[in-house]
C-alpha cells in the first residue's frame with residue numbers, strides 16, 4: 001500500500017503578485033502530501049533574494065521562522081522528501097547559489113539518473129558541493145563558464161540531465177519552469193490576475209484563487225520575466241513520454257488534474273476495472289483510507305456491493321510513506337488506522353487499497369479485520385504487483401524487499417492471510433487514458449523508459465551525506 005512507499009517533492013512558484021511568500025505558503029500547504037520532511041520559500045524583491053527553510057511540515061517550518069521578512073513579487077517554494085541526500089537542513093530546497101552572474105534558486109521534483117557521474121566530474125574539476133542532493137548538479141552546470149557564457153544557457157544545462165525532473169528556477173527577476181523530455185513528474189501553470197503560478201499539482205490553484213492554464217510540456221522550458229511568458233524546447237520531441245502512472249495510483253491528490261485527467265476519476269475507473277477483473281460475492285466494500293477511497297467507491301458502484309467504512313483514519317498521523325526513518329514509518333502505520341468492529345463483525349468484506357509494496361502493512365490490516373470479526377477478507381488492489389524499483393524519484397524498497405518481486409499472487413495471498421487477492425491488470429491501469437504509450441509503468445512491467453546510470457548511482461549520493 002502507498003503507506004510503504006517513499007517519494008518525492010512538491011514545487012510552487014509565483015511571479016508578479018504584491019507579496020509572493022504568503023501565496024507560496026498556502027500553495028505548499030496544498031502540496032504537503034508530496035513531502036513532509038522539509039520545506040522552503042525563496043523570494044526576490046527584484047534586487048535581493050531571501051529564503052526561509054527548515055525541517056518538518058510546512059506549518060512547523062514557517063511558524064518557527066515567520067515569512068513576514070520575505071518581501072517580494074517573485075518566489076518559489078518546495079516541500080521535500082529525500083529520494084537522494086539525507087535529512088539535513090542543507091538539503092532542504094529551494095537551493096540558493098551565488099554564481100558569477102547572480103543568484104539562482106532551484107527547486108526540484110524527481111531523480112537525476114546521471115547525477116553521480118556529473119557530480120564526480122565537477123568535483124574532479126574543483127567544484128565543492130554544499131548538499132548531498134542530486135539536484136545540486138544543475139547549479140554547477142549553470143555556473144560552468146561553458147554554459148554560462150553561451151546562448152540558451154538554461155536549455156543547454158537542462159539538456160545535460162538524464163532522468164526525471166520538474167524544476168523551478170529563479171533569478172532575481174525571473175522564474176523558469178522545466179519538465180524532463182519524458183515528463184515523468186507533473187508541473188502546471190496557472191494564472192491569478194496578471195500573475196503566473198507554477199505548481200506540481202493543480203489542487204493548489206483554487207486554494208489561492210488561481211485558474212489552471214496548461215501543463216509545462218515534456219522537454220519545455222517556460223520563462224516568465226517582466227515582458228511576460230516565453231517558451232522554448234530543450235530537446236527533440238519524443239515519440240512517446242514516460243509520465244509516472246503512480247501519480248494517478250497513489251501520489252497525487254484526488255482533486256488534482258494530472259497528465260490531463262482528474263485523479264479521483266481515474267482511481268474510480270480503477271475500482272470499476274477491479275470489479276470487472278476480480279468480482280467476488282461479499283457484504284461490503286471498505287476502503288483502506290485514504291489511498292483506497294476512490295477505487296473502493298468505483299468497485300462498490302460497479303459491483304452493486306455497498307460501501308462502508310471499516311477503518312477510520314487518525315488524521316493527526318502523517319502519511320507514513322514519506323517519513324524517512326523505518327521505525328517512524330512502522331510507528332505511524334500502527335497508529336494510523338482504527339478498525340470498526342460494529343461494522344465488520346460477521347461480514348464478508350472486500351478491502352480496497354492502492355498498492356502492496358512490502359506487504360507487512362496489508363497483512364496487519366487483514367489481521368485487524370479478522371480480529372474485528374470479519375467472516376471473509378477479500379483484498380483488491382488498484383494497481384498491478386509492484387515488482388521493480390523506481391529510478392525516477394519514487395523511493396520504493398529494493399527488489400528483494402518488494403513482496404511481489406519473487407512471489408506469485410497466490411503466494412502473496414497466502415502470506416497476507418487474505419481469502420482472495422486481486423490486482424488491476426497493466427492494461428487496466430492504462431485504460432482510462434487515450435495515450436497509454438505516454439506513461440511509465442516500469443515498477444510493474446520492468447520497461448524503463450529512460451536509461452539508468454545504475455542503482456548504485458543513487459546509493460552513491462547517500463555516501464556524500
Ligand code: SF4
Nearest residue numbers: 244246390440442443
Ligand atoms: S517506475 Fe513506477 S513509480 Fe517510478 S516513474 Fe515509473 S511508474 Fe512511476
